[in-house]
Amino acid sequence: MCTFPGRRREESMGLRFFCYLSLVLLVWRPFEVGAHDDPMIKIMEDFSGYPIHEPSSSMSLSVDSQSLQKQIDELATFSDTPAPSVTRILYSENDVLARRYIKNLMRNSGLTVREDAVGNIFGRWDGSQPDLAPVGTGSHIDAIPYSGKYDGVVGVLGAIEAINVLRRAGFKPKRSLEVIMFTSEEPTRFGISCLGSRLLAGIDVLEKALKRTADGHNISFYDAARSAGYAHNQEDLTSVFLKKGSYSAFLELHIEQGPILEEEGVSIGIVTAIAAPASIKVDFEGNGGHAGAVLMPARNDAGLAAAELALAVEKHVLESGSIDTVGTVGILELHPGAINSIPSKAHIEIDTRDIDEKRRNQVIERIHNSALTIAKKHLDIMITQDANRQHIQHGTRANARKKQFLD
């Protein structure tokens, strides 16, 4: 579940991104690349600012879209819920089977497969200069409950097929190419998103936290990982950390999660920024009472405080000045939650995101202040900011990952 605004932008991009785009297009274009007046080539040239040197006409770049679709459908059958939904939770039986399926596909494509201690899977195609840092591409295959079959999967299976395409065309890369399947992009089981990639990026706070981490059934992270065949050395996951410079570039192909490109009829876009999330949890505590007995001037209604804050979230987000600022009140719980009882407690969780960290933090600050102002109306208040915030201050999760790989 990656988050990006999905909007086309006109900023000029570096050569590296042009290379990314080329690889993406290999995946998405089930026909031969050739004609000079190809509009896609023109877009790529305009976007990158570099001329495109097309492959020689003898090189046929043709995606086997039928078998790719078949693989996507087969992978979707490893699910805890019936089709068309997909539920694949980290280290579950279906996750292990799906991992086996991916590793087999990688081997069938001639890739050398290795796994690290948390189950990040790497399929490598050695280039003619294998000492050069490889180009990595990939995504995740874990799936939140009742999700679809494309999220993440396209980035893994698409990458394998891209390599198949290049092989069929007789291409031999200079740098090695690596398909990466990241472990646990979704936080479903242990409440930690991008678990595998963050460990790859060397986040030692996470490595330590995992020693104390358990799921909702009190199964520890280590026990769960071991049941799936990983984490044999309980005391040390630092072996997962990558050295800086391990990759020369990284590309992730991902479905659009919003409706913008689809509505505009655009088949592909390039992510130029990632909306970093931050969340705030607020607990209001007021006075309960019987809905029929306590008159309005005497009330101290925690539910109304939460409602006021929800509206304040919308106001502050809309006033940010950017369409890229979003805010969501996804959780609002009232206690005791009876129709004839004045809420004595209200719990509200707010998610805010923006591609601009400073702007997003201003919105958080205003929400925070609104919560305090509302609480001055005789309510007690407790505010906690999500742990995500810590990562955000160092850049978005994905950017942090990318940065570490590329430095």
Ligand SMILES: [Zn+2]
């Ligand atoms: Zn995803």
